[in-house]
Amino acid sequence: MGDYAVKRIDEMDAALYGSFKRARAELGVQSFGMQVIDLPPSFGGYPSHDHTHDDQEEVFLALRGSGELEVDGERMPLDADHIARVGPAAKRKVWSGPDGIRLLVLGGIPGRAYAPPAPSEIGGPEPKLS
Numbered sequence: 001m002g003d004y005a006v007k008r009i010d011e012m013d014a015a016l017y018g019s020f021k022r023a024r025a026e027l028g029v030q031s032f033g034m035q036v037i038d039l040p041p042s043f044g045g046y047p048s049h050d051h052t053h054d055d056q057e058e059v060f061l062a063l064r065g066s067g068e069l070e071v072d073g074e075r076m077p078l079d080a081d082h083i084a085r086v087g088p089a090a091k092r093k094v095w096s097g098p099d100g101i102r103l104l105v106l107g108g109i110p111g112r113a114y115a116p117p118a119p120s121e122i123g124g125p126e127p128k129l130s
Helices: 023-027
Strands: 033-039 057-071 074-078 083-086 092-108
Touching: 023 033, 033 057, 074 092
Parallel strands: none
Antiparallel strands: 033 092, 057 074, 057 083, 057 092
């Protein structure tokens, strides 16, 4: 068997009522963080947060639907035509649009090896919402 993995997103291990798919662990990725996040229509409950505690930068890419990414109080579009990178110190929050949004979120720490946090592991604890 070759060194690859293919998984159906909706069958991945998930937390937070199924909205946080543990894509990194499901695919066996070790070099960077990767989650798929599904938010329902017009949802504003995604937590505002930064990554000063772990120095992680993140990339946000909408796989379907649309919404907005708020970074340090400024909102910008998240849709099929936009991709965003957010540095560790910036506060970020996602707002889903009227059809909801499915996001691919990638993360890593510049210059350091990636160490997966426990909530990203299959069967791991629920991610913290603050």
